[in-house]
Amino acid sequence: MSSPAPPGGQRTLQKRRQAQSVKDKQQKQTPASSRQAGFGGSSSSVLKLYTDEANGLRVDPLVVLFLAVGFIFSVVALHVVAKVTGKLF
């Protein structure tokens, strides 16, 4: 029975190097989507657009809903104005 390989030495070094290069490769590979990076976003069957908060003009969701309804009524008003004045455009 041959003696076991001594600890350390060539083999272990090689193994370590291999493990290191695999790790490097994994780190270099940038994720292809925000879900792959682990931050929510579209999954295989759900299309998501907005998951992060960018530094834009922040608005409250309720404000969005009310403004949207307000916008529709302003279009209604536009119709009324067009009708009353006969010919607006």
Add this chain to the structure above:
Amino acid sequence: MAGFRFIDLAKPFLPLIPEVEIPYEKIGFDEKVVYTIISALIYLFTQFPLAGVAKDVGAGSVQDPIYFLRSVFASEPRTLLEFGIFPIVSSALLLQLLAGLKIVKVNFKLRQDRELFQTLTKMIAILQYFLLANVFIFSGFYGENLSVVAIVLLNVQLVAAGIFATLLVEVVDKGYGFGSGAMAVSVVATATSFVADVFGVTQFPVDGDGHREAQGAFINLTQSLRSSHKTYTSAILGAFNRDYLPNLTTAFLVVGLAAVSGWLQNFRIELSIRSTRARGINNVYPIRLLYTGGLPLLFSYVLLFYIHIGAFILIQIVAKNDPSSLIYKLLGGYSSVNNLLYVPQFPLSLLTPSKSLIENLTRQPLTAFTFTAFLVVSSVWFAVVWQGISGSSARDISVQFKEQGITLTGRREQSVAKELEKVIPVASGAGAGVLAVIVATGELLGLKGKGASIVIGITSAFALLELITVDYQQSGGQSALAQVLGAPGGGF
């Protein structure tokens, strides 16, 4: 331009673009239901007629060239939502696809990059609203010789409606609602148009004698059976055959398609898994046939939309739909039908399913092949790419397995990814292919886009339902709404 990336285009606009706040605290189950439904309903309410459209639009002028794509994107002609959610969906799908294929460089690990990417998606959506609005304005779709005021007003209305649609979708996406805003809108709009087509009570004048018929096919049948100017046979025949308003044949076809897609949704392969930590704990991990749901079809329809809008620009705006022009001869033109629709002629008709099966067989027999082939090829390609980039690929799932301490029965942990790699891409591709064939069949039978929209609507509904079920179980079933409705909830 070293180091300049496509997403950097969004940088200067970052502070200008409205952005819905991320919720500070966890939104409860009931609140989510309310936010989702209210957002979708406001979207429906936005399908309101545009102000400033010329009165004489109709006979002889420019008609609707994309009528068979509309219901997929929840759009209605000559309303504020002329383009529906198309710009939102298309910019999201295309940008995520390009980023996944590494054509657009984004490092999703960096918050800064994710924000830029998201803002860019939104900007491109709004830009598309603006461009499409002007394509339609200058094609004469809203009337020839519009005044400058009218043009400005139409622009403002269409773009503002687009921005609001984007924000409504964002409210749901950001976590106030369930899953995806675009899909919620699509489900609600599809359901609404189905109800309107079958049970709609609105009356429309149908002939010169002042007779009126209901929009809903079923309501129309009951009305016709009771009316004095029709015999029973003609009433029943009319209910199944009329082509100016929804008829019962289409209604049954749509129900059939919905049932088939619901059935396919439950096709799955169950891989048996076991825990690596404890002995004797076995379970199954289902891989669905429709792994990517209805998204591949949505992508195919985005492509169709671009092709048809491109053709519309060339034929209508450049060549004025003039049969003697070169473009008309090369691409085909439009012929006006019922003073409502613009039906493309050969060769553009190759990608346009006709209004009825008979027309498809007699007038454009090639379309059956080209249209089906187009849908199948584009869907399958998208599905195979998408499963790899959307964070649910074989590798991602094997990582999840490892984290949760599970593995496939009879496999070493290391070969899990390889084993899944044999299943997932095949499932995605096959599922997308089957779904595309079903939609193509429905469309060739004359559903005018309703076939595609019901299939996308049903698959989206299932995807959302799954999220809702999970959420409901996580919230411990504490929902006042569920109690009111008497539902045990999350039954499956």
Add this chain to the structure above:
Amino acid sequence: MAKGNTQIERITEAPVEFVKEGAAFVQKCKKPNTKEFSKIVRAVGIGFLAVGIIGYAIKLVHIPIRYLIV
């Protein structure tokens, strides 16, 4: 010439391969049984109709407004 041939073969083989694999997959799939399916249909159908009816109610609000302004 030979190279061209193999390329063409590859192009025609890929879809055939895909169809074969796909068909095998669909055959292997576990299909929902009737009981399971009817349960799903009922749940989704009721939900779909309910949402549709609420949506249609909203659309009905449009009718008087349209009547007023046209």
